[in-house]
Amino acid sequence: MPQNQLNPTMFGVPDGRGVRRFAAGLAFLSLVALSVTAWIFFDVAREQEIVARIITHLPQSDMAVVEELSGDLQLRSKLSLLLVLNIVGTAIAFALVVRGYVTSEQSLRDAQVLATDIRASLDGGIITTDQEGRMTSLNPRGRELLGLSEDDGEGMTPSQAGSEHALLDAICHEVNQHQTPIRDRDYTILRNGYEHTLRAGCTRLKNQRNEAVGTVIHVRDVTERVLMEQRLRRMERYMGLGSLAAGLQHEIKNPLSALSLHLQLLGEHVSQNSPDVETQELLDVLHTEVTRITHVLDSFRNYASVNELGRSWVDVATLIEKLVRFLHPQVKKQNVIVKVELPPQSLGSIEADSGRLEQVLLNLALNALAAMPDGGTLQFRLSRIQDSLRIDVSDTGNGIPMEIQSQVFDPYFTTRNDGTGMGLALCDKIVRQHAGSIDFRTSPSGTEFSVMLPMEGNG
Template identity: 60%
Template structure:
């Protein structure tokens, strides 16, 4: 399944073993030749001694002693050869054991990958296929041997794999959970892919690893869950809308009844005119309140697509601060900013909607400090997201209502519609982000997380 390419360490061990075996054979050959030469010389010396006169016997004995010294050196070489042979035997034994262990590990890793229900695909640095497990072959419908061919040859429907592989190779950032749909045999399947860099033991980049999963059933369940959440949200929204409209309608009905009674009585005069004018003003106020509620409902229920462009968040906050400063100074609220000096990343979003979110959070913060305080904006990075924090030094949010602050039509202010934070939460979710809140007696901090791209 996966190619058996020897590593550099194993290759070094092989060459070392071959070199040691060659040296051992050379040493054995040299020792054999020395032994044969010494033995031949000893036979010649023995023949000479038998034919020498007694006067030359001393020189012959000295020569025989030299030959015995050479024989001692030969014995030493033999001992060294035996020691080398023993060391070579242990080396070969260790090498065979390591090969067996490596083979067992390779078989185990192959079994693990073959047992996975997710597809695992590896490529080299040029995007050419180097390995794929059985689940991967099934998911991408690969029947033949495609090793060494580019990912773009996998066929129609799987172009996303080549795209994310190229992105990871270029930007050196992992990619998670990219969904795409393929159609085969009249059925559609949703696949979820991701990609990371592949590095060797020394940390050098040698390619990429792609993982592919069949999330068709999970995607269907997520769609059903989203539909259920929408239905539940619409139910809560309808209940809130009914409550918010019923109250002003009751007041309007009461005052219209009063106007009808006054008209039937036919009474006139300055006092009655004053009552009529007050009643008409109340009717206008309640009508405006109903319009505000309906406008909030329309904005919250709107399905308008976002216009995505590159958003300079620090510049956007500086612009909002200039807008807020007169109102903040009138309430004795100081504004502080902690903005980055260089770009942390690129945020793709709807600048108008994001301004609406930050402005709403800032206005809520100012309203929470009627006796003055400090409004602070902070922008920094958190993993792959841009973090925008808007904090105040107000009285905080009571524990018993913290879970309701993002619900539509929930408000603790008499003049509010209760749609501000609900709309903020929806806009941030449309940007694939999130919004969190931390509150206490020393103030409240709303934190917005927006996904961003790397600065190249």
């Protein structure tokens, strides 16, 4: 079956064979009537010729009977009229049948074309299956989502198109077994090295006689929607965490300052009495831990800060070039190659807080370098998408494991022994303060973070 062609009999739609049979039957009956009329016409004509020959041999006394018989046989003109009327009626009836047939065929073709156009225009995939779960038709979007070519699909099960689509087989079986529709079942697939979230549903497919002939599967790519939902959940968490961070920073800072001061005094007192090595080591440990707690509190303060942004006109391309120069010693030490892709023409400036935006780029770059301890490629890419400026920072590390991907923007979540877990959380907060968004795509061959900043009204 061609890619966009529908099978009308699957949905109980007449395919034109009934109309053709009716037209053929009517034409046959008309021809039979015409043949019978013609046969009668010629038979009467032959009888009239016989009567005419008999008249020439009859006496004058029998002429009255002969004329009466001849009058009874004067049906030729009437039969001629009947024959003409029969021919005209048959022609009209046949023309009407042909016209009706052509009209019904054209209407059927128009309905098929309309249905095909609608299916082809849908943003979601529409797949029909028979009762055994084999696909009977797919619209173009369905083929795209299943990764099938134009010649593949019919006669296959969704899982045969790819094991990642096994969920579609499962929901088809469930619908056929329980006879209830299924909605919004999510599963993930890998396309071009990135994960996409597909949302599928399934209902029973019935014909005009209300007989189940298979199932209809609808599939949508909801990757962007899922990312948006994740952003909303992060914002909800951050609203509570921001208040908590501010409270903790205030409550702990004062006792910690007193502890630090008394620790310093204790160190001075001990040093005057020639302390032993063990005592000095204990004091160093206390000093180190107090310093570490101070750094954590500073992260609390930065995260909970509600200060207004110091906005100014910022050329992001210049920020990236400045950051590359700053990172040069580190990338050289790690044997990392830095690539910068800037548009041939300047994208202009945006109104932003230069210092905080630079902090975002630095945190993303440092995370990328941490993912490539044995070398790799760090890439910065700048582009414009509609009214937004897009900044991509990518690495060629091992990617982010699936089990922690939902936590990377959470405050205090880190997989590094020397990390505070606040880097990406601060990045997300700063970007949101700029009315932008930050997301990432990851695979075993690397990770790419994308920052979108609005350029409306910017030069």
